[in-house]
């Protein structure tokens with residue numbers, strides 16, 4: 130089986146890998162995403178591991194590497210971002226943590242594989258790393274529960290397992306990795322106003338800073354998903370009131386708070402697209418379930434990233450400005 134994978138992988142990589150210029154344009158990045166998707170679909174045909182799960186593990190690694198200082202960034206043009214930590218690669222009891230010999234790595238129960246057929250299991254080689262993950266997951270099984278157990282043992286962090294599962298569900302449901310479009314979260318056909326308030330001090334509920342942008346609009350103004358994503362959270366929070374939390378594939382957790390009510394079809398575990406209706410602007414929050422009216426109606430929109438250990442907030446304001454322009458431009462193009 131490994132022989133077959135290796136030969137096929139060499140063919141696929143030779144056919145798909147090309148070197149784009151240092152500054153990749155958006156169309157070149159889209160091209161890379163298409164190639165990446167083809168590669169994972171080939172791997173599914175060879176290994177039985179679903180393409181969307183391999184894609185999710187790879188995208189998770191890309192996200193985490195770009196969110197941390199202790200790991201090298203993954204370039205947007207890199208086909209595979211997966212890198213296995215040395216002790217897992219060479220085997221926990223291997224006296225040589227930099228071992229590249231497939232025989233001794235196997236002896237010490239390491240994950241390392243020679244995916245490109247050069248006789249070496251090189252942790253820094255994309256093909257070797259991909260085949261290592263495929264072989265590792267094959268050891269658990271290709272059904273959803275087994276795959277989740279596999280990534281739990283690999284990353285040993287509950288959020289990591291959920292994030293990977295949710296990215297996989299997004300890819301599987303939409304049947305593509307091309308998920309870059311965004312939408313402004315509030316209807317452009319209503320009056321609204323917002324400015325950059327990220328990091329401002331907040332009074333209610335102890336010392337906190339404002340982790341988001343407030344978009345002021347009237348009661349009942351439609352609130353839309355800004356991205357493709359998986360609905361992780363829907364319900365009441367004493368700060369946010371009626372709120373929704375959505376995970377996208379690019380390491381963003383989108384938080385929509387103080388809603389007046391939810392869209393009736395919205396439920397946790399569902400996959401949404403940019404522009405899908407989530408609910409309506411309100412002023413819920415700052416108390417027990419149902420509390421409302423303690424401040425003017427607005428959408429509180431927050432964005433968070435995850436680095437494999439913790440989650441933190443960053444300023445959504447520049448993204449909102451960009452998505453507002455893009456949403457308006459698409460609407461004009463549709464009407465012209």
Ligand SMILES: [Zn+2]
Nearest residue numbers: 341342343429
């Ligand atoms: Zn706010």
